[in-house]
Amino acid sequence: MKLLLIGYGKMGQAIEAQAVARGHQIAGIVDPTHPEARITDFDSSTVDAAIEFTHPDAAFANVMSCLQQGIPVVCGSTGWLHHFAEAQALCQQQNGALFYASNYSVGVNLFFHFNEYVAAKMHQFGGYDVQVREIHHTQKVDQPSGTALTAAEGILRNFPEKKTWRNEATQNPSELAIISEREGQVVGTHIVTYTSGVDQIELSHEAYSREGFVLGALLAAEWLPGHQGVFGMKDLLGL
Numbered sequence: 001m002k003l004l005l006i007g008y009g010k011m012g013q014a015i016e017a018q019a020v021a022r023g024h025q026i027a028g029i030v031d032p033t034h035p036e037a038r039i040t041d042f043d044s045s046t047v048d049a050a051i052e053f054t055h056p057d058a059a060f061a062n063v064m065s066c067l068q069q070g071i072p073v074v075c076g077s078t079g080w081l082h083h084f085a086e087a088q089a090l091c092q093q094q095n096g097a098l099f100y101a102s103n104y105s106v107g108v109n110l111f112f113h114f115n116e117y118v119a120a121k122m123h124q125f126g127g128y129d130v131q132v133r134e135i136h137h138t139q140k141v142d143q144p145s146g147t148a149l150t151a152a153e154g155i156l157r158n159f160p161e162k163k164t165w166r167n168e169a170t171q172n173p174s175e176l177a178i179i180s181e182r183e184g185q186v187v188g189t190h191i192v193t194y195t196s197g198v199d200q201i202e203l204s205h206e207a208y209s210r211e212g213f214v215l216g217a218l219l220a221a222e223w224l225p226g227h228q229g230v231f232g233m234k235d236l237l238g239l
C-alpha cells in the first residue's frame with residue numbers, strides 16, 4: 001500500500017518503521033517540524049490511506065483535508081473529539097472513509113470490552129464505587145487521555161450510578177473521577193478500580209511500548225480502503 005503519514009513524531013516515526021517492514025511504501029510525510037523527513041511531492045490520488053497522529057489542535061483540519069481529497073484516513077490523535085460530529089458529516093457527504101480509535105492497541109480494545117462487562121456486573125451487584133486512573137509521559141498535551149475517556153464512557157453507559165465524569169478526585173457519588181498523572185516516559189497505563197468497604201477490584205492495561213498502537217493503526221489502514229463510512233476498532237476486531 002502507499003501510505004501518507006501525517007505527523008512524524010513518536011508515533012509517525014514508529015509507524016514508518018513497521019509499515020516498511022510490512023511491505024508498505026511511504027508515499028508522503030507531512031509534518032511542519034520535521035523538514036528533514038518531509039516527502040511533499042506526492043500525488044494524493046495515488047495514496048491508498050493516510051495515517052494521522054499529530055496534535056489535538058491539528059487533527060480535525062488534517063482529517064477534513066483527507067476527506068476533501070478522497071483519501072481514506074486513519075486518525076489516532078486524541079483531544080479533538082468535540083469536532084468529531086463535523087468530521088462524520090463530511091465523511092458521509094463525501095462518501096469517504098474515516099477510521100478513529102482513541103487507542104489502537106488490540107489489548108486496550110479487549111480492556112474496553114471487559115470494562116463494559118465489569119461495569120454492568122458491578123452495577124448489578126452494587127456496593128462499589130469506581131474511578132479511572134491514567135498515567136502517561138510528561139510530553140502528553142491532552143488530559144484526560146483519549147483512552148481514559150473511552151473507558152469512562154463505557155462505565156457511564158453500564159453503571160448508571162455515575163452520571164458524568166470529572167478530571168479530578170470527587171466526593172460526588174454521581175461523578176466518575178478520572179485521575180490523570182504525568183510521569184517520565186510512561187507509554188500509557190490505564191486502571192479502572194472498584195472499591196467497597198471490604199475489598200477492591202482492578203482492571204488495568206499497561207503498554208510496554210508504542211508497538212501495539214502502531215500495529216493496530218496499520219491493521220486499520222490495511223482494512224479501510226474499499227470501505228465507506230466512519231469506523232473504529234470494534235469494526236476491525238469484531239468486538
Ligand SMILES: NC(=O)C1=CN([C@@H]2O[C@H](COP(=O)(O)OP(=O)(O)OC[C@H]3O[C@@H](n4cnc5c(N)ncnc54)[C@H](O)[C@@H]3O)[C@@H](O)[C@H]2O)C=CC1
Pocket residue numbers: 006007008009010011012030031032033034053054055056058062075076077078079101102103104105213
Ligand atoms: N490512538 C492511539 O492509539 C494513540 C494516540 N496517540 C495520540 O497521537 C497524537 C500524537 O502522538 P505522538 O506521536 O506521541 O506525539 P508527538 O508530539 O511525538 O508527535 C506529533 C507530531 O505531529 C506534528 N504535527 C503537529 N501539527 C501538525 C500538523 N498540522 N500537520 C502535520 N504534523 C503536525 C508535530 O510536529 C509532531 O512531530 C497525540 O494526540 C496522542 O495522544 C498516541 C499514541 C497512541
Ligand SMILES: O=C(O)C1=N[C@H](C(=O)O)C[C@H](O)C1
Pocket residue numbers: 078102103136140144145146147148187188189
Ligand atoms: O499520547 C500518548 O502517548 C497516548 N495517547 C493515547 C490516549 O490519549 O489515550 C493513547 C495512548 O495511551 C498513548
